[in-house]
Amino acid sequence: xxxxxxxxxxxxxxxxxxxxxxxxxxxxxxxxxxxxxxxxxxxxxxxxxxxxxxxxxxxxxxxxxxxxxxxxxxxxxxxxxxxxxxxxxxxxxxxxxxxxxxxxxxxxxxxxxxxxxxxxxxxxxxxxxxxxxxxxxxxxxxxxxxxxxxxxxxxxxxxxxxxxxxxxxxxxxxxxxxxxxxxxxxxxxxxxxxxxxxxxxxxxxxxxxxxxxxxxxxxxxxxxxxxxxxxxxxxxxxxxxxxxxxxxxxxxxxxxxxxxxxxxxxxxxxxxxxxxxxxxxxxxxxxxxxxxxxxxxxxxxxxxxxxxxxxxxxxxxxxxxxxxxxxxxxxxxxxxxxxxxxxxxxxxxxxxxxxxxxxxxxxxxxxxxxxxxxxxxxxxxxxxxxxx
Amino acid sequence: xxxxxxxxxxxxxxxxxxxxxxxxxxxxxxxxxxxxxxxxxxxxxxxxxxxxxxxxxxxxxxxxxxxxxxxxxxxxxxxxxxxxxxxxxxxxxxxxxxxxxxxxxxxxxxxxxxxxxxxxxxxxxxxxxxxxxxxxxxxxxxxxxxxxxxxxxxxxxxxxxxxxxxxxxxxxxxxxxxxxxxxxxxxxxxxxxxxxxxxxxxxxxxxxxxxxxxxxxxxxxxxxxxxxxxxxxxxxxxxxxxxxxxxxxxxxxxxxxxxxxxxxxxxxxxxxxxxxxxxxxxxxxxxxxxxxxxxxxxxxxxxxxxxxxxxxxxxxxxxxxxxxxxxxxxxxxxxxx
Numbered sequence: 255x256x257x258x259x260x261x262x263x264x265x266x267x268x269x270x271x272x273x274x275x276x277x278x279x280x281x282x283x284x285x286x287x288x289x290x291x292x293x294x295x296x297x298x299x300x301x302x303x304x305x306x307x308x309x310x311x312x313x314x315x316x317x318x319x320x321x322x323x324x325x326x327x328x329x330x331x332x333x334x335x336x337x338x339x340x341x342x343x344x345x346x347x348x349x350x351x352x353x354x355x356x357x358x359x360x361x362x363x364x365x366x367x368x369x370x371x372x373x374x375x376x377x378x379x380x381x382x383x384x385x386x387x388x389x390x391x392x393x394x395x396x397x398x399x400x401x402x403x404x405x406x407x408x409x410x411x412x413x414x415x416x417x418x419x420x421x422x423x424x425x426x427x428x429x430x431x432x433x434x435x436x437x438x439x440x441x442x443x444x445x446x447x448x449x450x451x452x453x454x455x456x457x458x459x460x461x462x463x464x465x466x467x468x469x470x471x472x473x474x475x476x477x478x479x480x481x482x483x484x485x486x487x488x489x490x491x492x493x494x495x496x497x498x499x500x501x502x503x504x505x506x507x508x509x510x511x512x513x514x515x516x517x518x519x520x521x522x523x524x525x526x527x528x529x530x531x532x533x534x535x536x537x538x539x540x541x542x543x544x545x546x547x548x549x550x551x552x553x554x555x556x557x558x559x560x561x562x563x564x565x566x567x568x569x570x571x572x573x574x575x576x577x578x579x580x581x582x583x584x585x586x587x588x589x590x591x592x593x594x595x596x597x598x599x600x601x602x603x604x605x606x607x608x609x610x611x612x613x614x615x616x617x618x619x620x621x622x623x624x625x626x627x628x629x630x631x632x633x634x635x636x637x638x639x640x641x642x
Numbered sequence: 643x644x645x646x647x648x649x650x651x652x653x654x655x656x657x658x659x660x661x662x663x664x665x666x667x668x669x670x671x672x673x674x675x676x677x678x679x680x681x682x683x684x685x686x687x688x689x690x691x692x693x694x695x696x697x698x699x700x701x702x703x704x705x706x707x708x709x710x711x712x713x714x715x716x717x718x719x720x721x722x723x724x725x726x727x728x729x730x731x732x733x734x735x736x737x738x739x740x741x742x743x744x745x746x747x748x749x750x751x752x753x754x755x756x757x758x759x760x761x762x763x764x765x766x767x768x769x770x771x772x773x774x775x776x777x778x779x780x781x782x783x784x785x786x787x788x789x790x791x792x793x794x795x796x797x798x799x800x801x802x803x804x805x806x807x808x809x810x811x812x813x814x815x816x817x818x819x820x821x822x823x824x825x826x827x828x829x830x831x832x833x834x835x836x837x838x839x840x841x842x843x844x845x846x847x848x849x850x851x852x853x854x855x856x857x858x859x860x861x862x863x864x865x866x867x868x869x870x871x872x873x874x875x876x877x878x879x880x881x882x883x884x885x886x887x888x889x890x891x892x893x894x895x896x897x898x899x900x901x902x903x904x905x906x907x908x909x910x911x912x913x914x915x916x917x918x919x920x921x922x923x924x925x926x927x928x929x930x931x932x933x934x935x936x937x938x939x940x941x942x943x944x945x946x947x948x949x950x951x952x953x954x955x956x957x958x959x960x961x962x963x964x965x966x967x968x969x970x971x972x973x974x975x976x977x978x979x
Contacts, residue, residue: 278952300924300949305967308926308949309958319956326958420967433969435923544896606889609905610938617913617939617969621885624972 282313293365297329301411442469460514490529491566511557541574583632658693666715777870
């Protein structure tokens with residue numbers, strides 16, 4: 255690796271600022287030629303999906319078919335560990351560094367035929383910092399993010415994505431899976447899966463009035479209180495009662511509400527204890543009879559009277575039964591003629607995918623609702639439990 | 643590769659998969675550039691659709707080699723044609739072919755059905771019989787049948803519609819009985835094979851025919867063949883897209899089919915077959931390049947557009963089984979990448 259002139263970065267700024275498209279590919283090409291590298295890539299973390307990254311820059315001097323896979327592996331590793339990585343792959347040396355951009359966490363990876371000496375490593379570190387700024391500039395000039403509001407939304411997306419349970423943190427519980435499909439940059443749905451110390455699992459789906467920024471705000475208030483109240487032994491009815499009391503006090507001046515379902519599932523006894531604050535009742539598919547039913551007992555939405563009482567209900571499940579807890583967006587998805595997907599669409603889909611695992615049933619629901627409704631205009635979230 | 647209806651074929655398109663006739667003859671070889679003449683030829687043979695290469699480098703593999711399939715088709719045609727002429731059933735000939743099919747299937751680690759069987763519409767009894775036999779054997783392998791059980795299953799499946807050779811056109815509901823009677827009279831196969839053929843239209847819930855048997859009253863082989871039979875009828879020639887065929891099997895699991903057998907079969911069928919174009923929840927778009935056994939909705943996707951909608955070249959692969967935060971958001975039309 256050589257570097258002739260640090261000023262090429264200034265050129266690069268100019269090119270990126272004046273060109274609206276293709277900036278990313280120019281970055282890769284320039285870095286490779288100016289620094290005499292073998293290849294360069296930049297991966298950008300996805301703002302809404304955890305542990306996901308998309309490649310935005312890639313340029314290699316010569317075609318090396320396997321490099322693309324190794325490059326991807328290094329990128330995910332660096333993002334995952336948030337650490338600088340160095341190593342070799344075949345005859346190539348690599349250096350990978352996470353760049354904490356203002357709007358996008360990125361990873362820069364450079365590939366060289368020669369080992370990096372100390373001077374070069376120092377330069378690469380500096381390059382990383384400069385590139386962080388440059389990538390922020392390019393990200394901002396991206397038409398999708400051209401104004402301040404859009405940029406702030408993007409930063410907020412990252413925060414919100416951290417509030418959702420990581421899908422791979424279901425701890426190998428194959429009987430559980432979930433999906434979240436926000437309609438806008440920010441979602442007004444809240445979904446959580448909480449493992450209690452006795453092995454039981456808290457399952458909650460909540461839906462705030464409104465979507466986008468207002469929905470997300472209201473949701474954050476409710477979520478914060480909920481998370482503080484959820485304790486191992488706390489009964490769902492008690493949690494929702496306390497949540498409502500505090501939440502109602504917080505939003506007394508605002509006309510809004512949240513609906514929430516909270517259940518505690520005991521996988522040993524196949525037993526569900528739950529309370530419901532105005533949320534659409536979850537659907538149960540009973541394997542033995544092939545029948546669908548809804549979980550009875552729907553209380554008041556959160557944010558009404560502070561002294562509302564929420565009753566606890568319970569139900570027993572059997573192997574093969576499917577429980578679906580969902581937000582309104584799933585039921586209210588509309589087709590071109592403005593007809594709702596509805597309970598009928600949901601139950602038909604459950605029947606069609608009943609032999610799949612919980613994860614497969616989730617994919618079946620996503621597939622069916624996206625096929626039904628071309629344009630998604632409300633947040634869609636749901637949890638599927640298939641009893642084992 | 644993608645499936646194109648013969649009516650939509652244009653000269654210059656490149657054939658992605660060798661086309662076999664129902665008697666095992668090669669009609670057109672993979673890699674051939676289509677001409678007006680070839681297209682006419684295909685129409686004459688009543689071929690409905692063919693695989694066309696898309697230049698994406700995606701290869702869709704059949705579960706058995708063309709060579710073995712040709713042998714199976716030829717053998718089946720010879721034997722069934724003789725039977726129709728009144729000659730005795732040459733079971734040894736059929737068995738020989740089936741042993742090859744089973745051996746080839748057993749050599750594979752993970753069998754996943756990605757390829758839709760595209761074939762001539764005329765006289766498709768031979769293709770259908772061979773296909774049901776292969777599909778049934780695949781389910782048998784999933785059910786951990788031993789070699790001899792697999793052979794009986796594949797044989798019964800190959801002969802399941804033999805009654806159609808004797809059925810009057812107006813009422814084909816008679817064909818299980820006719821087929822079974824023929825086999826029992828022939829004395830060339832074990833009585834349980836004839837019994838299986840008699841039962842292949844029975845349903846798990848007792849609403850089938852001819853005897854309205856239910857659940858375990860139906861021979862397990864017949865329960866397997868009924869799933870394979872319906873799958874082939876619905877999926878052949880791309881009559882229904884794979885996901886709709888899968889939806890049908892699941893919706894009818896517990897009524898028409900035994901749930902356990904449907905579950906075993908579903909492990910071998912990909913919801914997003916190789917070549918399908920999809921959009922992920924990250925906004926990335928790409929093409930399915932590999933299926934993951936046991937995870938029908940979580941294939942390996944080669945990304946062709948990143949989350950900003952910009953093309954990435956060369957594409958990178960996301961294995962949805964390794965990366966559980968990803969999922970398929972929707973299936974796209976072939977040209978939407």
